[in-house]
Amino acid sequence: MKDVKLRKYHxxxxxxxxxxxxxxxxxxxxxxxxxxxxxxxxxxxxxxxLPAGMRRQKSINLPExxxxxxxxxxxxxxxxxxxxxLGSDIGEGTCTMKYSPKMHDQVVNSSKFADLHPxxxxxTLQGILEIVYGLEQYLKxxxxxxxxxxxxxxxxxxxxxxxxxxxKYHEARGELAQRDEVITTIFSHPCDGATPATAGFxxxxxxxxxxxxxxxEALKAIVSERTAGIMFTNPEDTGIFNPxxxxxxxxxxxxxxxxxxxxxxxxxIMGIARAFDAGFDACHFNLHKTFSSPHGCEGxxxxxxxxxEELAKYLPVPTVEFDGSKYYLDYDRPxxxxxxxxxxxxxxxxxxxxxxxxxxGAEGIKTAAQISVLNNNYMDQLLLNIKGVTRPYAEGKRxxxxxxxxxxxxKEDTGVGTAEIRNRFxxxxxxxxxxxxxxxxxxxxxxxEPCETYSKEDLDYWAAALAQCVKEAYEDPEFVMNAPHAxxxxxxxxxxxVEDPERWxxxxxxxxxxxxx
Amino acid sequence: MREKAFVxxxxxxxxxxxxxxxxxxxxxxxxxxLYSEIPEHLRFRGELDLPEPMMAEWELRRHLEETLAKNTTxxxxxxxxxxxxxQHYVPAVVDEIVNRAEFVTAYCGGTxxxxxxxxxxxxxxxxxxxxxxxxAVSEPIYDWGAAAGLSIRMASRLTGRNExxxxxxxxxxxxxQIRTLCQPEIMPNSIKIIxxxxxxxxxxxxxxxxxxxxxxxxxxxxxxxxxxxxxVEKNASVISALAKSVGxxxxxxxxxxxxxxxxxxxxxxxxxxxxxxxxxxxHMLCGGGQSGFxxxxxxxxxxxxxxxxxxxxxxxAVEGQYAYAEVLPERTSYEARDKAKDWVGTASGLWTxxxxxxxxxxxxxxxxxxxxxxxxxxNYAKQxxxxxxxxxxxxxxxxxxxxxxxxxxxxxxxxxxxALEGKKIFGGLDLSADxxxxxxxxxxxxxxxxxxxxxxxxxxxxxxVLK
Numbered sequence: 015m016k017d018v019k020l021r022k023y024h025x026x027x028x029x030x031x032x033x034x035x036x037x038x039x040x041x042x043x044x045x046x047x048x049x050x051x052x053x054x055x056x057x058x059x060x061x062x063x064l065p066a067g068m069r070r071q072k073s074i075n076l077p078e079x080x081x082x083x084x085x086x087x088x089x090x091x092x093x094x095x096x097x098x099x100l101g102s103d104i105g106e107g108t109c110t111m112k113y114s115p116k117m118h119d120q121v122v123n124s125s126k127f128a129d130l131h132p133x134x135x136x137x138t139l140q141g142i143l144e145i146v147y148g149l150e151q152y153l154k155x156x157x158x159x160x161x162x163x164x165x166x167x168x169x170x171x172x173x174x175x176x177x178x179x180x181x182k183y184h185e186a187r188g189e190l191a192q193r194d195e196v197i198t199t200i201f202s203h204p205c206d207g208a209t210p211a212t213a214g215f216x217x218x219x220x221x222x223x224x225x226x227x228x229x230x231e232a233l234k235a236i237v238s239e240r241t242a243g244i245m246f247t248n249p250e251d252t253g254i255f256n257p258x259x260x261x262x263x264x265x266x267x268x269x270x271x272x273x274x275x276x277x278x279x280x281x282x283i284m285g286i287a288r289a290f291d292a293g294f295d296a297c298h299f300n301l302h303k304t305f306s307s308p309h310g311c312e313g314x315x316x317x318x319x320x321x322x323e324e325l326a327k328y329l330p331v332p333t334v335e336f337d338g339s340k341y342y343l344d345y346d347r348p349x350x351x352x353x354x355x356x357x358x359x360x361x362x363x364x365x366x367x368x369x370x371x372x373x374x375g376a377e378g379i380k381t382a383a384q385i386s387v388l389n390n391n392y393m394d395q396l397l398l399n400i401k402g403v404t405r406p407y408a409e410g411k412r413x414x415x416x417x418x419x420x421x422x423x424x425k426e427d428t429g430v431g432t433a434e435i436r437n438r439f440x441x442x443x444x445x446x447x448x449x450x451x452x453x454x455x456x457x458x459x460x461x462x463e464p465c466e467t468y469s470k471e472d473l474d475y476w477a478a479a480l481a482q483c484v485k486e487a488y489e490d491p492e493f494v495m496n497a498p499h500a501x502x503x504x505x506x507x508x509x510x511x512v513e514d515p516e517r518w519x520x521x522x523x524x525x526x527x528x529x530x531x
Numbered sequence: 532m533r534e535k536a537f538v539x540x541x542x543x544x545x546x547x548x549x550x551x552x553x554x555x556x557x558x559x560x561x562x563x564x565l566y567s568e569i570p571e572h573l574r575f576r577g578e579l580d581l582p583e584p585m586m587a588e589w590e591l592r593r594h595l596e597e598t599l600a601k602n603t604t605x606x607x608x609x610x611x612x613x614x615x616x617x618q619h620y621v622p623a624v625v626d627e628i629v630n631r632a633e634f635v636t637a638y639c640g641g642t643x644x645x646x647x648x649x650x651x652x653x654x655x656x657x658x659x660x661x662x663x664x665x666x667a668v669s670e671p672i673y674d675w676g677a678a679a680g681l682s683i684r685m686a687s688r689l690t691g692r693n694e695x696x697x698x699x700x701x702x703x704x705x706x707x708q709i710r711t712l713c714q715p716e717i718m719p720n721s722i723k724i725i726x727x728x729x730x731x732x733x734x735x736x737x738x739x740x741x742x743x744x745x746x747x748x749x750x751x752x753x754x755x756x757x758x759x760x761x762x763v764e765k766n767a768s769v770i771s772a773l774a775k776s777v778g779x780x781x782x783x784x785x786x787x788x789x790x791x792x793x794x795x796x797x798x799x800x801x802x803x804x805x806x807x808x809x810x811x812x813x814h815m816l817c818g819g820g821q822s823g824f825x826x827x828x829x830x831x832x833x834x835x836x837x838x839x840x841x842x843x844x845x846x847x848a849v850e851g852q853y854a855y856a857e858v859l860p861e862r863t864s865y866e867a868r869d870k871a872k873d874w875v876g877t878a879s880g881l882w883t884x885x886x887x888x889x890x891x892x893x894x895x896x897x898x899x900x901x902x903x904x905x906x907x908x909x910n911y912a913k914q915x916x917x918x919x920x921x922x923x924x925x926x927x928x929x930x931x932x933x934x935x936x937x938x939x940x941x942x943x944x945x946x947x948x949x950a951l952e953g954k955k956i957f958g959g960l961d962l963s964a965d966x967x968x969x970x971x972x973x974x975x976x977x978x979x980x981x982x983x984x985x986x987x988x989x990x991x992x993x994x995x996v997l998k
Contacts, residue, residue: 025644029852033654033891043892044622046900049907050983056911060903061792063910065765065928068756070795070902073895075661081624084891088884094647098636101644109638113541117588120637122816123626129604131612132818135952138608141601142817155579167673167821169815170864170876178711181718190717198869206896208874212684214718217869255568260995286566288575302877306541309638310649312880313671313821353707356615356674357818360879365595373591374585377537385544387565391557412568437643446641449779452866469543470553488534506845506854515831517559518843518858522657524666524829 015038018478021444026093027502033087034522036384037079044081094502096445098309100154102472104393105439105447107416107461108251110281110303115373118366119308127365132357136342142361143341146334149318149368156379157277157297158290159320164301165330165359169278170205171246172298175330176274177213178351179296179321180243182328183272186349193242195268199228201250204451206276210282215242222455226407227256230265237269248292249282251451251461253390253413263293272296272325280304281465282387282415285291285380296321305367315364330354382466386415389464389473396477397462400484402427406456414464418450421484424458430487430494432458437505438486438497442479538603539586605815609985610957611671613932613976614759615675615702616818617810619788620980621885622892627813629885638877642855644821648884649855653844655887659824662787662898663804664795664891666829669839671822671879675807676705678823679753679784680712681873682805685825685836686751686780687722688872694748695782698736703965705784709753722750734762734926734934736770740951745777751803755784756793760925761909763793771800787811787886789930791898792906802825808882814890822879822886834859838873901979905931909977912986915977919994925969931976935959938970940997948973950996956989 035172054060061069064145079087097103103111121127130142150162166172177196184190196210197222207217218236223229256262263273275289275297281304289297301307301316309315313329321329331350332343343358374382394417397403401423405417425431436446450459464473487494496505511517519525536547544550559565566574585591586766604886605618612618628634637648656668672678672730695713698704728737736754745752752774757763764770771781783801785793788810796804804826813820827833834841841858864871893901913933917924921939937944948958959973966972977986 018764024647030650032650032657034657037894041894042896043894044624044897046620046893046897047903047979047982048900049911052981053907053911056914057907060906063906063928064763064792064930068763068765068767068799070790070792070794070899071798073897074791076658076890076894076898078894078896079891081892085624085627087891088624088651088888089631091647091651092633093629094650095637096640096644097633097648098638098866099632103636103638103640106638111638112637114636115541115588117592119630121592121599123630124596124599125604125606126596126599126602128816129606129618129813130602130817131605131610131618131763131815131957132616133612133614134603134605134610134957135948138603138714138952138957139817139867141599144598144601145595151998152581155581158575167677167879168877171673171677171876171878174874181715183717194719204866205874205876207869208871211869211871212712212873214714214720219868229976251992252774256763257568257573260573284567285579286575287569287573291575300877302538308635309877310881311634311652311884312639313878314822314881315877315879351703351892352711353676354711355708356702356704356821360819361817362819365599369591369595372582372585372594373588374539374581376581378539378542378584379579379581381537381539381545382542384562385542385550388543388550388553388557388562390567392553395556412565413777414565414568428585436641440644441639446558446644448639452868465544469959470549476554478876488839498643501907502646503643503852503854504847505845505847506847509845509856510916511845512843512856512858512860513937515829515834520656520667520829520834520841520843520858522653522844523660527666 016309018474020479020482021443025498025502028090028094030087030090032522033077034089035452036083039078041080043079043084060301072476101444102468102470102473104476105445105462105465107448107463108279109448110463110465112306112465113467114306114308118369122362122365140341142414143334145335145366145368147341148179149364152371153299153318153320156284158288158319159297161326161329162318162320163329164316164318164364165355166317166319167355167360168315169300169317170209171354172319173193173205173276174209174212175319175354176245176296177210179325179328180214180272182351184242193240195240196242197244199246199250200455201252202246202276206245210245216429226254227253230258230261233265235261237265241266241269241271243272243274245276247276247279249279249414251418252407253415253417254408254411260292277390278303280461282383284383285376286383295325301363301367306370307363307366314360314362316360385466389468390415390417393464393473393477397480400481402484415465416461418456418459418461420456421457423462424484425458428487428491430491432460433494434497435483435487438483438494439479441500442496444476444479568784605957608955608957609988611959611975611977611989612957614960614974615704616815617976617978618815618980619810619978621722621812622889623674624886624892625885628888629881634881634884639820651884651887653842655883658887662790664797664979665804665826667824667834669825669837669841670837671824671883673878674821674823675784675805676708678805678825679705680709681838682782682803682825683709683722683751683753684712684873685803686782688779688836689780689832690750692750694723694725695750696725696727696741696744696752698729698754700729700754700758700760704969734758734760735766737766738766738769741773745773747777749777749779751780753782757786757789757930760934761929762926763928763930766798789902792902793930808886812885813882822882835862836872838863839875851916904979908981909933915986915990919997921997931978932974934969934972935975936970936972942997944971944973947996951992954992955993
């Protein structure tokens with residue numbers, strides 16, 4: 015790594031008031047259309063068209079701000095948001111912060127998509143249905159599965175859909191009353207435990223063995239006639255690929271359970287390994303991660319959920335079909351789990367994923383996977399050269415597209431932990447990193463994922479910024495503890511308010527009430 | 532001749548020189564070595580059967596645009612479709628802001644690094660709270676149906692009971708989601724859904740039937756204002772009071788664009804409020820503009836049972852400068868995994884910023900005016916349609932949407948809509964399959980975007996079609 019010059023960055027700092035404190039009485043931001051005069055005259059007072067007890071009595075206490083100032087306010091707030099386009103977002107591991115091509119956004123925003131109603135006659139939706147159907151064909155290739163739905167509105171929603179499908183499968187076989195347990199692993203996303211629990215299952219969580227893999231012997235010990243299924247990732251959040259994954263699948267299959275592959279972490283293995291070939295019954299991809307749809311402040315998102323042929327009949331309705339000349343929606347699926355989201359899901363994510371795959375082709379998909387792993391292995395070396403940074407588990411084994419590191423040593427030596435270093439980190443003009451899902455099995459964790467979007471320079475810079483933070487932790491821990499220093503605001507005075515009903519304030523009106531007490 | 536390297540504009544390290552440099556640093560001579568941990572039997576050695584890549588941006592753009600050009604939109608035709616996704620005007624400033632790269636590409640970044648996002652989000656909670664007249668609003672979820680299902684589950688946990696009463700005219704899309712979330716009855720912790728009759732004259736809840744079905748097992752009464760058929764429930768306060776009389780929660784679904792003219796749900800006793808943001812600033816996007824919200828009083832037990840993240844404003848060392856932090860984070864699935872309150876995950880965050888800009892632009896006057904315009908336009912359409920021979924409009928008080936019955940015309944809704952399509956009109960949503968008791972009926976949606984001429988055009992087209 016050649017010497018890296020760290021930027022003298024400072025975030026935009028507009029000292030911007032809350033919108034509720036802006037404007038003056040009577041100012042207007044926009045004027046909605048009025049009803050025609052004849053219509054109003056014919057019908058009398060508009061409010062009289064509502065039942066007497068259901069009319070709003072007091073006008074809404076919204077701000078009154080002119081259009082220019084509303085625009086300016088939110089532009090300023092956008093400037094005080096680093097996002098991913100501006101500050102390279104290598105740090106948010108498990109999230110695959112890849113570049114979202116701008117052209118795709120422009121196409122999604124065009125009237126030919128934006129002004130579609132989902133219940134239009136199907137012959138007027140042929141273009142969008144063709145894209146939905148097309149993406150399904152591509153994802154079938156990439157996963158090996160037989161049928162997909164794009165209805166889930168996020169990755170966790172796809173895992174919930176899977177939990178509902180496991181439920182339906184055992185119900186159809188008359189075994190649901192008996193099969194009430196779903197297994198997951200601690201390094202899988204928390205939703206792999208939370209969503210089967212929501213669907214009514216008891217959840218058993220496997221801990222890692224000494225190599226960081228979910229414990230296979232423990233799995234053999236817990237499967238039984240009560241096992242409904244397993245839901246887990248591979249590679250897990252540690253970036254370690256579990257080479258025995260097919261054995262885990264077999265153990266659960268032999269016990270009569272279904273196996274779900276949470277493929278939120280698929281970016282390093284597209285075109286390299288497929289869920290189907292490892293024996294899984296179902297999998298999901300995050301179109302807003304692996305397939306380039308932007309993350310949009312946490313959505314709109316899409317969890318593309320795919321299953322084997324035998325399970326296709328349980329997918330949510332409608333499915334999108336093609337009869338050789340036209341695309342159509344199939345609602346006539348009596349064994350379907352029903353619906354998990356209204357209409358067809360977030361098709362803006364579907365268009366972007368479709369476009370991304372069309373821009374890549376088979377070779378591009380594989381290249382993206384390979385380069386994401388290459389990038390991670392390169393950055394891994396840089397990070398492990400930083401004093402106090404360790405990478406627990408599976409010594410000597412390559413990580414795939416991401417890795418979980420520990421700053422436990424730094425914390426022990428200096429008192430500065432990963433949360434504080436994260437606060438300091440953004441002072442260098444890059445997005446704060448993802449630490450870890452809970453619980454923190456790895457002490458003081460951080461989990462970067464330098465996907466194919468990032469250049470060598472980006473990787474060098476990221477590692478150099480981390481090295482600088484750690485150096486400061488050793489030399490001047492107070493400075494890091496009081497970070498951030500180059501952001502639009504400073505550290506929260508007392509974060510115990512998040513547990514205190516007397517002091518937390520989830521809205522401005524609650525804040526004013528509590529403040530005046 | 533050497534094969535040309537695959538260099539892609541989205542992959543800087545696909546350029547041969549830098550790729551070689553990285554490979555050397557990592558100590559490999561073949562990219563295959565990166566996958567040494569994946570055993571051969573799990574390797575996919577085939578070629579993905581995908582179309583050849585369109586590497587030129589223009590080539591791909593043209594393909595996408597030509598494909599989407601096969602659609603006919605609600606701008607090409609005059610549309611009266613609603614039913615949960617509505618054609619409302621999206622102000623230009625909303626589009627300008629929700630397309631800012633910073634917001635489009637932000638994710639779960641730091642509360643400092645992404646301060647603007649957190650402030651915009653807090654303003655969203657604050658303004659929506661004013662519309663609803665409550666003090667706590669959660670992060671968004673996928674759509675109204677998901678918000679309704681999760682609200683009912685909250686009510687079930689709050690009361691320790693497992694029955695919910697729901698009027699028999701909720702949107703089938705929404706009802707299907709609620710059924711999924713309430714779980715099949717075979718599950719030990721399922722919530723039993725009991726349907727309540729509808730008064731055939733008003734479209735409101737049949738109070739006698741409601742009373743008969745309420746019991747000490749009732750966790751919640753869920754109803755909507757306006758309802759799926761556009762009806763404005765005149766007995767909302769009575770329904771909430773009846774729910775409370777048996778110790779149940781009043782859970783109310785609302786369409787926020789109505790709140791400038793319709794009473795805020797807290798005023799008629801709603802305990803938990805849910806709904807969809809699509810009507811306040813989101814394009815239809817073929818159903819991709821949906822975003823569910825959940826709101827309630829600022830009482831610790833409600834926050835503690837809400838599965839979605841909730842943020843508080845927090846003071847910093849500098850007077851007048853704020854930061855934002857998550858309230859009671861340990862209850863969400865990010866921290867508590869399977870012990871959490873249901874689950875939380877990426878859903879529809881960008882649309883809260885769209886809704887914030889929308890509410891800020893509209894202000895109190897704009898919300899009132901848009902409500903009035905919708906009342907006028909939809910009631911005008913209702914009157915005019917009702918005058919057509921054989922056509923009957925159902926229910927007395929409605930907002931935005933209303934049911935049109937064609938039994939007296941001798942034609943099915945499908946036939947009528949097909950004929951209207953020939954006149955470049957998308958007629959109302961066909962209800963005949965989902966609500967057979969209504970006969971041959973359609974749900975018409977009329978918003979502020981429809982002019983009197985649009986409505987007159989529909990009326991004359993229908994007259995012709997029904998001749």
